[in-house]
Amino acid sequence: MEQFLGYAVPGIPDGCAYAIFAVGLVLTYQATGVFNFAYGAQAYVSAYLYAWLIQDQGLPVWAAGLLAVVVLGPGLGLLFDRLLFRRIPNNNTTAKVVTGISLLVGLPALLSVVFGNANVYAVPSIAFNPTTVYFHLFGLAQVPINGIFLSAVVFTVGILVALLVLMRGTSLGLQMRAAVESRRLVQLDGVNADRVVATAWAVSGLMAGLAGVLLAPVQAQLQVQDYITLMVAAIAAAAWAALRSMPVAALVAVAVGVVSVTSQGYLTANSVWHSAVIPSLPFIVLAAALLIVPGLRTLDDTKDPLSAVDPPAPPTSAQGRSPQLDRVVRVLWWAVLAAFVVSMLTWMPEAWENVFNAGLALSTVFLSITLITGMGGQLSLAQATLAGVGAFTAGQLASHLGLNFLVGGLVGAVLAAAVAVVLAVLSLRLRGLGLALMTLAAALLFDTAVFSQSAISHGTGGLILQRSWLGAIDFFDPTGHPLFVLAIGVLVVCTVGVLLVRRGTTGRYLAAIRGSQTGAAGIGINLDWQRVVVFALSGAVAGIGGSLLALQQTSINPSQFNYQLSLAFVVIVVTTGVGTVEGAIQGGIGFVVVQQLLTYAPQRFQGLTFVLFAAGALTYAAHPEGIVEYQKRTWTGRIERWLGLRPGAPGSASPEAAQPAVEASR
């Protein structure tokens, strides 16, 4: 018993850390209708500012805590509401998820640009000294109660009670819950719904700030990854509460923390259980919740009684170019492509040839996002994982069986497609947010339980590609150009494949499903089968892209394919245009070019790439076709009017203007 307590009690602070996040996520969802993916980043920003105020500005702990929690926390929440989430219609789940992920990717990057990227260590505690042992539980020597334990338990219980009183016992709480169901209906009752929702965001921001500052001293170094991992673990608990009940979320969170720490104590170190299963416990719990909890299947169903009067959602691709201009643009594209190929094969410096090769490989991975999100209408947060499955399969087959890496890449694509199909089949009953969370759980499972295994990845150093894996052609010699020819050849084949699918019956079925699932099923389209098909295609393309990326980087390691990259990939492609193959290629090339250009700037500006793309993705709600695509259309519209090719405003819905749109939108 003493041994059990000795193992279990240290799990309680972990569980409480999950619980604080889980309760915050449920609160935000209950009070604003937004599942706030940015919650971990919000907490991190407060923690970072808190540490900065103390360590750099010399403020006393209480003043820094007050500023970080009471001023910055709610301030960020209010900013999110005012600038972003208020403008997103409640039924647009994809836009809400994309906005949250953009903030999650962009905010920490912005911090490092503004404050520099020096490491932050040993953040002081706001209450209770973390290392001091205050007493022993039941007087047992094995169960010391230190400051971390005390602050975790005291604050978790305090926060939970305060929020329950707010949501269940006050009229403000009632108004918040009503505003989530229908902001318009609440307004008809004379309530200022905007103010109610803004208050909810402020309270949720306060919670995030408090969580950030409380958890900062727990780890030796302040790192955003810890906050995001913590948040994802908390999502598991929130999911078991169907994003509804704060006490259930808190209880599950504590249970997850206690079970994982306790079982670690009993299991032998170095076993698979110890190294793979226990660390991925929160993600297994999340996947299980998504499979079992019925409330998570209807998250995206609108509850607004006034929604019946809403017009159908506007299409994302009904604006096009006139046939004349379309021809011009097409010729220009071919010219640019030809110039690019010639340049790469003749005068391009080695460094830049490498950059563009990486861009081509990334573009191939991004095409998988065009397939799954642009055509399938589903948000997947596991595309880097699928790319990793392809790359590691090719690497393992080459190193163990001596299979040529290029052939292995094709096998890897098949395996990645198979993984995607399993994911699709498991999540057939989920849509929107639920599906996004399922893919995120899968990505984290692969990160912690598969890619991290040294049998698969040879540890953090990764698999180093061997020349002997590649047969006669030397893909490592940049001046020999075979890698470039391979990369552009693969990209062209994949692009043509995606275009053919899109113009074919499958593409039309998918367009129908994006428009109306009910209508599509009602004419005989098998929605489940179409989803499996698009996942399989997307997985295969991602797998091929992953192998190509590994080839370009001459190594395969877990950090090339982790979940954070999956999130970043979505943000990039959403910015450049998720609905077109051009968008994927612009995303791939644009990302590597911006990153390469920033190597000429001071070190702290490295994160600017993510800030830029995240800022672009924040416009998703207004421009679902992608801000780059939107600008392109605006400018081609202007050029058309200057040239007199098309009268009137761009995007006018006249039949003459609209007719070539579908043909023209590639």
Add this chain to the structure above:
Amino acid sequence: MNPLLDVRGVTKRFDGITAVQDVTFQVAPGESVGLIGPNGAGKTTLFNCIGGQLRPDDGVVVLDGRDLDHLPPYRRARLGLGRTYQRVEVFPELTVRDHLVVAERARRGDGRLWKDLLGRAAPRPDELAHVDQVVDLVGLGDVAGTPVAALGLGLCRLVELARALVGEPRLLMADEPSSGLDVHETHELAAVLRTLQTERHMAVLLVEHDLRMVGEVVDKAIVMDLGRVIAEGPFDRVMAEGAVRRAYLGQSA
């Protein structure tokens, strides 16, 4: 003659509210039946139970001798059940013609991926001929190449109707097809439905509030109130019944 559609004892409850209670009726092949009743009578819920969008808690739905229980909506559509919706369910990005091509192929279960990848998925001449025939029948010829997002509500309803018709269903279920149409358009729609019934021997199950249109189209009317069938028979006779006038028109008999 065996009925085409046989609905027996269908009941659907939502959290204690019984939306449809023990409803039984039949539709013969080529017969036109109007399903009428005040708002909240359970007409659309019943439609969804027949179409497979909802699963009834009790009772069976049989189409041409085949029990539809456990069949998802797309399988029912392929068996010859076409429908339109109270709230339009169109595909904004597709043109009117593409709507019909998609519906035509979906009903046949056509759409092999390899055909797409070999570039052999363009609409065939015979498909286009059939599609254009339906487009002309419904009167959408002028906008056949227009994305549906650019069309008004009335035209969207016609697109839904055309999309259902292109699959040549044996039973067409139309849910308030005339809402959003003006008097003239409604009259034309009624004429189209009559033509389908007489020339193509298509059975029609119609939910409609425009009683004049119902009178023009249907052979038989079924009146529902609070989830139950309260009257059934020829339209004129049913509308004269006291219970119907009380429930539906709010008049004292």
